[in-house]
Amino acid sequence: MQKITIRDVAKSAGVSISTVSRVLNGRENVKEKVREAVNKAVEDVGYSPNALARSLRSQSTKTIGLIVNNILNPIYADIAQGAEDTARQYGFQLFLCNSGANKEQEAMYLNSLWEKKIEGLLIAPTGFNETRINDFFYANVPVVQVDRKSDNLQTDVVVTNNKKGAEQLVESIIERGYKNIAAIVGSPTVTTGVDRLSGYFSALSNYNMEAHFNHIKIGNFAESTGYEAMNELLKTDPLPDAVFAGNNFMAKGALKSIKEHNLSIPQDIGFAMFDNPDWSDMHNPPITCVQQPNYKVGIVAAELVFRRLKEQEKEWVPITETLENKIIIKDSV
Amino acid sequence: MQKITIRDVAKSAGVSISTVSRVLNGRENVKEKVREAVNKAVEDVGYSPNALARSLRSQSTKTIGLIVNNILNPIYADIAQGAEDTARQYGFQLFLCNSGANKEQEAMYLNSLWEKKIEGLLIAPTGFNETRINDFFYANVPVVQVDRKSDNLQTDVVVTNNKKGAEQLVESIIERGYKNIAAIVGSPTVTTGVDRLSGYFSALSNYNMEAHFNHIKIGNFAESTGYEAMNELLKTDPLPDAVFAGNNFMAKGALKSIKEHNLSIPQDIGFAMFDNPDWSDMHNPPITCVQQPNYKVGIVAAELVFRRLKEQEKEWVPITETLENKIIIKDSV
DNA sequence: CTGTTAGCGCCTTCAT
DNA sequence: ATGAAGGCGCTAACAG
Secondary structure, rough: OOOOOOOOOHHHOOHHHHHHHHHHOOOOOHHHHHHHOOOOHHHHHHHOOOOOHHHHHOOOEEEEEEEEEOOOOOOHHHHHHHHHHHHHHHHOEEEEOOOOOOOOHHHHHHHHHHHHOOOOOOEEOOOHHHHHHHHHHHOOOEEEOOOOOOOOOEEEEEEOOOHHHHHHHHHHHHOOOOEEEEEEEEEOOOHHHHHHHHHHHHHHHHHHHHHHHHHEEEEOOOHHHHHHHHHHHOOOOOOOEEEEEEOOHHHHHHHHHHHHHOOOOOOEEEEEEEEOOOOHOOOOOOEEEOOOOOHHHHHHHHHHHHHHHHHOOOOOOOOOOEEEEEEEEOOOO | OOOOHHHHHHHHHHHHHHHHHHHOOOOOOOOOHHHHHHHHHHHHOOOOOOHHHHHHHOOOEEEEEEEOOOOOHHHHHHHHHHHHHHHHHHOOEEEEEEEEOHHHHHHHHHHHHOOOOOOOEEEEOOOHHHHHHHHHHHOOOOEEEEEEOOOOOHHHHEEEEEEHHHHHHHHHOOOOOOOOEEEEEEEOOOOOOOOOOHHHHHHHHHHHOOHHHHHHOOOOHOOOOHHHHHHHHOOOOOOOOOOEEEEHHHHHHHHHHHHHHOOOOOHHHEEEEEOOOOOOHEOOOEEEEEOOOHHHHHHHHHHHHHHHOOOOOOOOOOOOOEOEEEOOOOOOO
8 A cells, every 4th residue: 555645745845734735735825836846745755645534534435335236237227327427526436346136135235335335326126125225315315216216215316208119109009900928027126127127017017918917027137037937828718919028138038038939039929028228229120119228317316316416404305306218119029 | 315324324323423433344352242243223213324434534436347249239238148147146246338349439448447446357349548547557556358359459358269260160051062251250350340350260270262352351240231241242253152251240141132133042052150149040031150258258358357456465467268169060051 | 724633444553 | 462653645623
């Protein structure tokens, strides 16, 4: 670790350490000549401040944390980018952590971020560490849930309109004449699971249709569960003539199964999905889908943190921001 | 920020703060009874240590940094995952930063990581902040370049065998009878640009073929440059009958152009690329490619850091680890 | 305008 | 086995 401290600068410039500190922090009450001398000394000795000492003393780290569910999921990369760009704008840094949808790992990162004294937290919660998350909240550290929401948390939330997105998507399937539309959705323990399922039901109900009981498959958002679900669906009677997949990974698995069964889309079976990963246009045919404003989710969530930071004294009512999605019609239905 | 300190624990347990510190750090010389009392007090008052103070005092942060080039590129997500998993194993934390291939942003993160006193650095360098990177090196902070290597840096390196990968890939194109093979590669200022180009030339030379001068296009790894390069290629005379794309993004752009020109792969034009993104199997036809061991790159790089940390006293010779790639033959050539 | 001083929270000799 | 005291590097009163 570095050895050069503010003392060395002071000595080199022939002033006291407090004067150096003043210059470093851009205080006004320093004679211009002295300021220059200090700046020169900083260059000369190659000084750069120790953030640990500075933060310890000033009780401020200028750092916020983001815990995502799965960094391999491109939607979180987008969210991270949005949050990071916003943080930078406010002179803050983003500490990006990946829980891997694992509750122990999430707990570990929550602890670590706590000990590192972050001043704001963005999190796509696994749903198992509510107590720990609330600690931040009670300590007046703004918390914003992103992408998904856990019911037991009274924090700000930034999500997209999952229900409406799914509803509109499924309606667009219906409007193309499909009669037996199956759904492969994620676990209903998180909003991205339950809301998209609920949108699916709404769409059917809007058209006076009913879901066939074994045409609804619950996965865990992972590719393998999409694959297995689709295999199951292709054994049912009646067969579904279209499928709604609840996220990009499960869609990928389902498409693999469809391909293995030599079914062609959209003739043999229609297909549509939540998320618009880059492969969706490469696929033949391109997949009709719901595009979420992920980058914007990151921005809005980060801005919410900074807003809370600024208004800390005011009374506090949790806000939920719901961003709208866009249905993109392609050729798979 | 938190208010409960080691003092509160000491008071609650009726001991001195040094005793609390001893218990916290698992020192042996503490009476069993006292240890229990302290642990109970920790629970009672809800104490958790302040990492800033601890690190400042102990001169150790147990943190390493990773600066990637572009978090939206799935290869870096994989590398990050590998590095993170390894760091966790060693009881370290990973500070993940995204330079966005921007030199100012890279400089900013280098500064910030320096000030935060990381104990090791993994970086996919932009190639413009050598001086700053060397500072770490001189301060005995192990530095490992990952994925790409900048010539002016005397650090450890973990890369894949870009040249051999490209060479074998292009050979597999040649062996399928293509005669005019074009290349779209990234900037030769980084190894992932120059080595893959060099592999392309080797392959041709191995078969006594020559590259047509206007069949070599230099992009910057971004999708748009792949698209434009392909548009250019499709205006040349003679036309190329196959294309080698130097990474996933440029491949995507090139494929877009090919599609717009209504050319079919592999009949009208053969296609192969570096990287094996998830869309490569969704594409029709699936794209023959080079699969890099990205996750392993992350692991190996992180382990190198910890090895250096352990052997700090020993004399030091930079190591370059070159991991082998795998050619995956699909249906695009 | 500038220097002296007192901590931020913690770990670690040094006594006892 | 335990407590007192000093200091990691820095900022922010408080004097002058």
